[in-house]
């Protein structure tokens with residue numbers, strides 16, 4: 001089985017984002033970018049499935065600006081076998097909507113015929129939590145979102161999902177789209193020799209046009225604003241003072 | 254204009270809080286029809302009919318909708334969607350699973366976790382862990398939208414909307430439910446509780462997390478946790494508050510041994526009153542706390558519990 005892992009280049013989770021003064025968006029020029037943390041977990045899972053003999057090949061794909069190549073190299077250094085870069089934007093501030101990403105991924109799936117697509121549950125920039133589900137819909141495949149355990153069993157996969165009430169286990173028919181949650185695994189760091197080796201692994205460069213997919217957005221950004229600021233309150237001196245404030249000032253207990 | 258709203262039905266029971274908040278959010282969009290589906294959904298449908306602002310309730314009762322698997326539920330919604338301008342649901346894990354699938358089948362973009370409805374085409378939603386609020390206008394003819402429930406007050410009850418059955422579909426045979434692993438609890442639900450007490454890595458162990466639970470029980474509160482506390486095994490996954498966990502906005506949020514990373518703040522900074530107990534006076538959590546107590550939690554928490 002081949003596993004396809006879509007990886008997104010996003011602002012590093014440690015960076016404090018700044019809204020641009022003109023309200024047009026978030027400032028992404030000259031900030032540290034990294035692989036979406038959920039996608040690191042997806043790559044790790046795919047590599048482990050290969051190591052366990054459940055998969056033969058791990059192909060990673062990224063859609064966006066040319067610089068997404070760095071994200072793909074990181075995935076190759078972790079242990080993915082080859083990469084596909086689909087350039088669909090020139091400006092780092094242009095993001096491709098999940099529906100368009102899903103359409104491009106569908107085209108890749110049609111070509112590559114993987115047995116499973118492993119994606120992140122959400123990208124930490126737009127927090128949409130949508131791409132995997134949309135891809136499953138377009139392919140007519142089964143979907144298992146928010147996975148915290150994946151076991152392949154013949155033509156099915158058993159997936160434990162993190163849901164509001166706790167956990168749910170479901171069995172999905174393969175091929176399937178599985179989106180991964182935080183506690184599936186702890187991604188490895190790429191070692192220096194592997195980073196060197198990754199430079200020689202194949203990376204195919206494509207454009208959205210090659211697949212005939214229209215990536216123009218359906219959502220127009222009217223404005224981007226800072227959220228209302230919350231002011232720091234006071235430091236209380238003792239538990240007694242805290243109880244007094246909660247009872248008599250805030251009136252919440 | 255009419256809205257099809259997917260009611261939150263869990264094992265035959267309506268999640269009134271989540272559903273009524275989504276109804277309130279949809280009020281500016283037109284008539285609201287609530288769809289209740291499940292292996293059992295009739296009782297949930299009757300309850301949904303009592304929510305003010307609901308014009309009609311549709312019930313789809315069939316074993317294939319049990320456990321709300323995405324594939325059959327999305328197909329059902331798509332079969333009904335022709336009559337509606339908006340398809341909406343509260344942003345629970347069920348809806349997050351189902352709605353993007355619906356949107357892709359309708360060839361429209363999904364708009365997730367909406368915190369404000371500006372008009373029929375325009376919505377506000379938090380991005381970058383709530384560090385920016387984006388206003389987006391959809392060019393699609395149909396809008397598929399999930400609602401961040403913590404941003405809305407629940408609609409009232411007392412209504413008696415018409416309830417009718419709708420035709421159910423065939424099982425797509427793509428996925429099967431195996432089992433649920435759900436801990437029974439008498440505590441209030443995390444996303445609707447008036448008070449939440451959360452513990453972080455500072456609590457140090459699963460055994461000591463009982464101290465957080467004891468304080469919560471004294472306050473009649475729900476228990477939450479930071480990701481670090483969940484990852485370390487002190488607390489179960491469904492207690493995680495934050496960007497990638499649950500979003501809460503109670504009257505009182507007590508953060509114990511939590512540093513206040515942006516990913517955690519994303520899930521609780523709209524709480525009315527925030528209390529932080531942390532031994533590090535530099536901890537970022539104090540920048541959003543109404544009342545901060547710089548103290549060792551192992552002393553402060555039992556003392557607080559005894560003085561309530």
Ligand SMILES: Cc1cc2nc3c(=O)[nH]c(=O)nc-3n(C[C@H](O)[C@H](O)[C@H](O)COP(=O)(O)OP(=O)(O)OC[C@H]3O[C@@H](n4cnc5c(N)ncnc54)[C@H](O)[C@@H]3O)c2cc1C
Nearest residue numbers: 006063095096097119120122123126127128129130131217
């Ligand atoms: C309010 C709003 C307005 C927008 N306006 C515009 C606009 O004007 N123009 C525009 O072009 N876009 C626009 N977008 C698109 C947007 O910026 C994001 O690209 C889109 O929301 C992606 O969502 P996400 O990254 O949160 O995906 P999610 O669905 O959260 O991502 C889940 C997973 O899908 C996979 N994935 C997602 N994206 C990629 C990718 N590019 N490459 C590889 N794998 C991927 C990853 O595995 C990821 O973990 C807008 C989005 C929002 C939310």
Ligand SMILES: Cc1cc2nc3c(=O)[nH]c(=O)nc-3n(C[C@H](O)[C@H](O)[C@H](O)COP(=O)(O)OP(=O)(O)OC[C@H]3O[C@@H](n4cnc5c(N)ncnc54)[C@H](O)[C@@H]3O)c2cc1C
Nearest residue numbers: 453454455479480481495496497498510511512517532550
């Ligand atoms: C993709 C991604 C998603 C994430 N999503 C979430 C999310 O949804 N929710 C979330 O919470 N985090 C999330 N995180 C993690 C987040 O970045 C932080 O790592 C996490 O919130 C830290 O948890 P903490 O505050 O409990 O631990 P720490 O940051 O380690 O803080 C522990 C605090 O306890 C205090 N302390 C220690 N001992 C005592 C004592 N005896 N008495 C009093 N105080 C004490 C310390 O001073 C410290 O401030 C995410 C991270 C990533 C990368």
